[in-house]
Amino acid sequence: MISDNAKKQINSWIEKYPQGKQSSAVMEALKVVQAENNNQLNHDLIQAVADYLDMPGIAAAEVATFYENYNHKPVGKHIIRFCHNISCMLTGADDLISHLEAKLGVKTGEVTEDGLISVKKVECLGACVGAPMFQIGDQYYENLTTDKVDEIVDGLK
Amino acid sequence: MIVEIEIDGKLINANTGEMVIAVTDREGISVPRFCYHKKLSISASCRMCLVDVEGAPKPQPACSTPVAEGMKIHTQNEKAIASQKAVMEFLLINHPLDCPICDQGGECELQDVAIEYGSDVSRFSEGKRIVAPSDIGPLIQTDMTRCIHCTRCVRFGSEIAGIMEMGATGRGEELKIEPFLAEGITSELSGNMIDVCPVGALTSKPFRYELRSWQMSSVESIARHDLVGSNLYAQTYKGNVKRVVSGDNDAVNETWISDRDRFSYEGLTHENRLLSPQIKVEGQWKEVEWDVALDFAIKGLNNNILNSRNLAKLGGLASNTATIEELHLMQKLLREIGCENIDHRLNVKDLNNTIHLKSTIKLIELETIDQALVIGANLRLEQPMINHRLRKAQLSGANITTLNVKDFNFNYKVDSHITSPNEIANTLAGVLKALIDKTKQELPEYLSEVMPSEQSVAMANNLLEANNSVLILGEHLINNAQASSISNLTAEIAKLTNSSTLNLTATANSLGAQLVNFMPNSKGMNTNEMLDADMRAFILLDVYPEYDFHHSATALNALSSDDMFVISLNSFGSELISQYSDVMLPMAAMFETSGTHMNINGKAQSFRASVGAPGEAKPAWKILKVLADLLELPGFHYENSAQVMSEVAHQSTQTHEYDTSIDLSKQTAMLETIWMHSPYQSDVLLRHAKSLSASQIGHMNTASMNASTAQALSLNNKDTYLGVPVEIDSIMADQCVFVNSNQATNTGGLQ
Numbered sequence: 001m002i003s004d005n006a007k008k009q010i011n012s013w014i015e016k017y018p019q020g021k022q023s024s025a026v027m028e029a030l031k032v033v034q035a036e037n038n039n040q041l042n043h044d045l046i047q048a049v050a051d052y053l054d055m056p057g058i059a060a061a062e063v064a065t066f067y068e069n070y071n072h073k074p075v076g077k078h079i080i081r082f083c084h085n086i087s088c089m090l091t092g093a094d095d096l097i098s099h100l101e102a103k104l105g106v107k108t109g110e111v112t113e114d115g116l117i118s119v120k121k122v123e124c125l126g127a128c129v130g131a132p133m134f135q136i137g138d139q140y141y142e143n144l145t146t147d148k149v150d151e152i153v154d155g156l157k
Numbered sequence: 158m159i160v161e162i163e164i165d166g167k168l169i170n171a172n173t174g175e176m177v178i179a180v181t182d183r184e185g186i187s188v189p190r191f192c193y194h195k196k197l198s199i200s201a202s203c204r205m206c207l208v209d210v211e212g213a214p215k216p217q218p219a220c221s222t223p224v225a226e227g228m229k230i231h232t233q234n235e236k237a238i239a240s241q242k243a244v245m246e247f248l249l250i251n252h253p254l255d256c257p258i259c260d261q262g263g264e265c266e267l268q269d270v271a272i273e274y275g276s277d278v279s280r281f282s283e284g285k286r287i288v289a290p291s292d293i294g295p296l297i298q299t300d301m302t303r304c305i306h307c308t309r310c311v312r313f314g315s316e317i318a319g320i321m322e323m324g325a326t327g328r329g330e331e332l333k334i335e336p337f338l339a340e341g342i343t344s345e346l347s348g349n350m351i352d353v354c355p356v357g358a359l360t361s362k363p364f365r366y367e368l369r370s371w372q373m374s375s376v377e378s379i380a381r382h383d384l385v386g387s388n389l390y391a392q393t394y395k396g397n398v399k400r401v402v403s404g405d406n407d408a409v410n411e412t413w414i415s416d417r418d419r420f421s422y423e424g425l426t427h428e429n430r431l432l433s434p435q436i437k438v439e440g441q442w443k444e445v446e447w448d449v450a451l452d453f454a455i456k457g458l459n460n461n462i463l464n465s466r467n468l469a470k471l472g473g474l475a476s477n478t479a480t481i482e483e484l485h486l487m488q489k490l491l492r493e494i495g496c497e498n499i500d501h502r503l504n505v506k507d508l509n510n511t512i513h514l515k516s517t518i519k520l521i522e523l524e525t526i527d528q529a530l531v532i533g534a535n536l537r538l539e540q541p542m543i544n545h546r547l548r549k550a551q552l553s554g555a556n557i558t559t560l561n562v563k564d565f566n567f568n569y570k571v572d573s574h575i576t577s578p579n580e581i582a583n584t585l586a587g588v589l590k591a592l593i594d595k596t597k598q599e600l601p602e603y604l605s606e607v608m609p610s611e612q613s614v615a616m617a618n619n620l621l622e623a624n625n626s627v628l629i630l631g632e633h634l635i636n637n638a639q640a641s642s643i644s645n646l647t648a649e650i651a652k653l654t655n656s657s658t659l660n661l662t663a664t665a666n667s668l669g670a671q672l673v674n675f676m677p678n679s680k681g682m683n684t685n686e687m688l689d690a691d692m693r694a695f696i697l698l699d700v701y702p703e704y705d706f707h708h709s710a711t712a713l714n715a716l717s718s719d720d721m722f723v724i725s726l727n728s729f730g731s732e733l734i735s736q737y738s739d740v741m742l743p744m745a746a747m748f749e750t751s752g753t754h755m756n757i758n759g760k761a762q763s764f765r766a767s768v769g770a771p772g773e774a775k776p777a778w779k780i781l782k783v784l785a786d787l788l789e790l791p792g793f794h795y796e797n798s799a800q801v802m803s804e805v806a807h808q809s810t811q812t813h814e815y816d817t818s819i820d821l822s823k824q825t826a827m828l829e830t831i832w833m834h835s836p837y838q839s840d841v842l843l844r845h846a847k848s849l850s851a852s853q854i855g856h857m858n859t860a861s862m863n864a865s866t867a868q869a870l871s872l873n874n875k876d877t878y879l880g881v882p883v884e885i886d887s888i889m890a891d892q893c894v895f896v897n898s899n900q901a902t903n904t905g906g907l908q
């Protein structure tokens with residue numbers, strides 16, 4: 001289930017931890033495996049990672065479901081990570097999310113039909129000073145307004 | 158070190174490092190809590206236990222605040238109460254108000270704490286969280302909307318059961334406690350999660366919607382399915398056991414019980430219970446009054462045995478699950494009339510070749526060993542509570558080596574050596590020889606030819622280096638062709654290495670049976686000899702031949718022979734029992750009789766009847782007493798079972814001589830079959846407990862062998878071996894089959 005290439009990458013993470021603490025590499029291992037599987041994890045892949053790291057499946061699943069950067073459903077080429085924590089919520093994130101959903105014709109957690117964009121609600125990304133905000137790829141977009149959202153989204157290819 | 162602290166104005170001595178909650182618990186000061194559990198690690202996640210510590214800016218959780226000299230703690234001042242109330246309000250935000258339809262109602266920690274700290278009116282008007290229940294098997298009911306995320310069940314799994322099955326997935330409002338695997342929960346200790354869950358999220362499935370806790374009475378009792386004798390409470394209502402919960406006894410079971418002990422009570426109300434005395438007249442069964450049945454029994458005995466003083470032709474066999482009192486009265490009755498053919502060892506192929514090792518270690522001491530050698534045991538399933546102690550030892554660094562035919566699933570790290578049944582004696586002889594070489598002792602003759610393998614030498618070294626080692630012999634060795642040599646070799650090794658020993662082949666109440674000498678003396682016949690002899694009558698105490706005997710076909714043939722008169726005392730009836738019996742006397746099952754069970758440490762634990770027996774059934778000790786009276790035997794004036802037990806206590810115990818020779822040349826069979834009943838089939842009550850049978854462990858039914866054994870037997874994994882589905886297991890010893898079956902013994906059935 002885990003490719004040789006993925007194993008190689010995981011092993012390099014395992015080496016960074018003391019012997020017998022290989023399960024500490026679980027986050028990276030899940031990331032590596034996700035990257036090789038259409039940017040998505042499933043039950044069997046999580047179990048495979050757990051087996052590889054000699055840890056209980058549920059313990060790997062706890063990690064995989066806690067962090068938002070692991071995907072359990074198909075995702076688009078671009079993932080819009082919309083913060084909806086306190087600062088962003090107070091500054092109108094919920095309305096912006098509704099706007100975005102209407103614009104794209106998808107709900108949070110779904111992908112547009114062309115497979116280009118998906119939307120996720122995430123917890124505080126540490127950019128409260130520029131709330132409301134979202135993240136696409138490595139880029140933060142802050143002080144969002146409906147116009148700004150439209151402009152950014154229209155620019156995605 | 159002792160420190161002095163002040164709690165609510167009272168000066169109290171505490172040990173450094175202790176958490177505040179441990180001190181308040183000891184002092185009887187009540188501090189509310191959800192996530193704290195004395196036997197689990199500290200998670201400090203629920204915050205219900207907040208107390209005010211002078212000098213600390215914020216309230217501190219009592220469960221994770223260690224005491225320090227001079228600490229002043231307030232559990233009841235304004236600050237403490239206000240924080241506790243605030244936490245309670247948060248917890249109730251998402252907790253449903255469904256107490257009237259919740260099984261935990263009346264014994265719910267949340268309900269209790271809410272009464273003290275909750276507010277009457279909720280300020281939360283938004284929607285509550287709803288979590289779909291998951292089906293985690295036939296034993297535990299989940300209602301996860303009620304879960305307060307204390308993670309006790311999760312910690313129980315990873316810390317005590319040794320397999321983390323429950324976990325907390327998701328985050329924030331989406332956080333859910335659930336198992337990862339579709340099979341649900343499979344641990345042999347899973348039922349304890351019901352006890353640790355403070356709310357109605359995990360409740361007993363068989364008990365669902367039955368009763369409120371306050372409607373039942375709790376009767377202290379002892380579990381009798383293994384040789385631990387776990388302490389428990391049988392909760393009863395209108396004469397029925399409705400539920401079993403664990404009791405506390407650090408020397409025996411701490412605060413845990415196995416699922417087997419928790420759910421066996423379900424069998425009590427099974428339709429197969431024998432409810433009335435019955436006699437067979439001209440081949441027809443007739444339900445009769447007790448006096449008629451007993452007279453009939455006596456008449457049969459008179460005709461077949463007593464009138465002709467033909468006592469050598471009478472045999473008495475008992476199940477080792479019987480109580481000490483029952484076994485004592487039965488042997489006393491038989492010995493009074495002059496019969497010496499008495500035995501409780503039904504499943505041993507050769508009674509001159511047995512594991513007779515003494516157990517010399519206390520259960521609690523198992524936790525502190527640093528080296529163990531486990532031979533022939535699948536400990537997790539066969540002796541869950543003993544396994545739990547050993548697991549603790551391993552987790553604190555002990556080295557556990559196993560010699561098994563199969564790579565059994567241990568819930569801790571073992572150094573597993575796959576060994577054929579016929580190699581065990583030699584391996585041990587190698588260990589002994591290596592020890593003798595090292596300690597420069599004289600080499601006995603029987604070891605002269607032995608060449609210790611590397612593995613044996615390593616084991617010998619390990620044992621010598623250990624400060625505190627134990628040698629454990631398990632049930633798989635009962636019918637090993639070299640059982641007696643294995644037993645004696647183990648004793649020798651223990652002597653040279655100062656190891657303790659544990660003999661797990663004496664199951665259930667076998668030690669109780671030995672105590673009252675429920676075995677033949679030199680003039681009597683043992684089980685196998687009785688079955689081979691041309692007997693005329695048997696008295697059977699809760700015997701179920703298709704499961705109990707080593708070779709059930711032989712037993713059934715013997716019992717069914719012409720002119721045989723069989724008196725059967727049974728708690729359950731069956732087709733087979735009616736075929737060979739002449740009179741069937743219904744007896745009380747576990748939970749229905751008072752009595753005593755002796756555990757592996759020789760601890761005799763008495764219990765009273767939790768409920769009365771159903772129908773006409775009577776406690777077996779009473780039936781035996783009345784039979785003795787009708788036979789006009791002296792010395793049977795008992796009014797209760799405690800009098801029987803005090804007679805036993807005043808009796809000197811017989812010591813048995815066992816063959817101590819070691820003979821390594823003894824021919825062993827080419828192919829050894831180890832037949833184990835699945836753990837939930839090991840006695841008659843368990844076999845009738847339906848939720849256990851429906852569980853994953855209850856379904857176990859495989860004959861495991863490796864590919865070359867399968868080939869030699871011309872079998873593949875679609876075939877059956879002795880009626881049990883074949884499982885090809887690559888990590889198995891050669892030339893042996895390990896059967897773990899939930900069906901009657903292979904040779905069952907009248908031929």
Ligand code: SF4
Nearest residue numbers: 304305307308310354
């Ligand atoms: S199911 Fe019960 S024990 Fe487990 S986390 Fe929830 S409330 Fe605690």
Ligand code: FES
Nearest residue numbers: 083085088124127
């Ligand atoms: S709350 Fe949105 S970035 Fe902090």
Ligand code: FES
Nearest residue numbers: 201203204206220
């Ligand atoms: S009991 Fe102390 S935080 Fe839960």
